[in-house]
Amino acid sequence: xxxxxAERSTPVVLPVSKAVLWLGLTVLAALLLYYxxxxxxxxxxxxxxxxxxHEFVHDARHLLGFPCH
Amino acid sequence: MERTLILRGLLAGALGGLLAFVFARVxxxxxxxxxxxxxxxxxxAQAALDKAAGLPVETEGPEVFSRAVQGNLGIGVGMxxxxxxxxxxxxxxxxxxxxxxxxxxxxxLATLIAGAGxxxxxxxxxxxxxxxPPAVGHPGTxxxxxxxxxxxxxxSVLFLVAALLVGRRLAPRLGTWNATLVAxxxxxxxxxxxxxxxxxxxxxxxxxxxxxxLPLRDPAGRIVYPGxxxxxxxxxxxxxxxxxxxxxxxxxxxxxxxxxxxLRRDAPVRAVAEA
Ligand SMILES: [Zn+2]
Numbered sequence: 001x002x003x004x005x006a007e008r009s010t011p012v013v014l015p016v017s018k019a020v021l022w023l024g025l026t027v028l029a030a031l032l033l034y035y036x037x038x039x040x041x042x043x044x045x046x047x048x049x050x051x052x053x054h055e056f057v058h059d060a061r062h063l064l065g066f067p068c069h
Numbered sequence: 070m071e072r073t074l075i076l077r078g079l080l081a082g083a084l085g086g087l088l089a090f091v092f093a094r095v096x097x098x099x100x101x102x103x104x105x106x107x108x109x110x111x112x113x114a115q116a117a118l119d120k121a122a123g124l125p126v127e128t129e130g131p132e133v134f135s136r137a138v139q140g141n142l143g144i145g146v147g148m149x150x151x152x153x154x155x156x157x158x159x160x161x162x163x164x165x166x167x168x169x170x171x172x173x174x175x176x177x178l179a180t181l182i183a184g185a186g187x188x189x190x191x192x193x194x195x196x197x198x199x200x201x202p203p204a205v206g207h208p209g210t211x212x213x214x215x216x217x218x219x220x221x222x223x224x225s226v227l228f229l230v231a232a233l234l235v236g237r238r239l240a241p242r243l244g245t246w247n248a249t250l251v252a253x254x255x256x257x258x259x260x261x262x263x264x265x266x267x268x269x270x271x272x273x274x275x276x277x278x279x280x281x282x283l284p285l286r287d288p289a290g291r292i293v294y295p296g297x298x299x300x301x302x303x304x305x306x307x308x309x310x311x312x313x314x315x316x317x318x319x320x321x322x323x324x325x326x327x328x329x330x331x332l333r334r335d336a337p338v339r340a341v342a343e344a
Contacts, residue, residue, distance in 0.1 A: 013168030019071040023161050026075050030161075033154035037147050039219070042211055055133040058203070059140055060090075060147025063097050063309050065191060065200040067214035069207075 038066040075160045077327040082156015085319030086149035089312040097308040108204030114294035176325035183321035191313045194221035197264045200309035210273040232256040
């Protein structure tokens, strides 16, 4: 079993400035997903007052703890 | 390398969402169904009361998706997408913190970040605004409840970041252990103050004093339909917590070893040189 010794446990420090585009896009996509699963068509809606997204993920929204109904 | 790590975060998150879905399908869905049955029965009783009082009776709109779709495919897609979103956020935080947190091993860092995600994005907001099964909740307060819930989520994240920064500054003077205790206390106190200031769910709906449906009474004050069953509510909330525990535990356990492999592969020169 090879494991990484503590001294070089996390040996790489990524230059965040270079990765910033990918990291930023990922955060944006994640927040969009979070919004559509948890919030859209409950209190506010991006695509008008239709209820398809809300109704489809409805049970998940409740179980994940988002306010609903 | 950040792209590899993000991809693996998405994978770990999707797997966590999938396992949480399996758990939800088996344990939580029967409770959802009984909550919906309760609501249907209550609506019927309400309609009968309204009719007797000569009031207009509300008719329900058509179903958009059947219960079978909502309770199988819908909840599955919802849980997996939520898992992917959490895996993505997790991977970004991991990538940024990598190598900037002192002597923490790749796997331990994954566990700590997953724990922080569970705590701030779910558990602390849940303590103030716990999950409700379907059929529970006031349509009139959905805007306020959503806003307050998201405020709790955002505030928890900010409080944890603030606590970590404070802990880091104190560490050289107090030692790591004591600095961690102070930072933890700061997080608890800040969260508690916010929870004390924000209104609770029952206060939003006004006269009823509760978001949970109370017993239905006829004009003479007799109970004609019971209040929402407490056992269903309690169990659903417990399963809500467990589903999130499953999700975040999976992210930590799957991502940790995967990240370690990426890190070892990307740092072979140095590892060999030091070996
Ligand atoms: Zn709902």
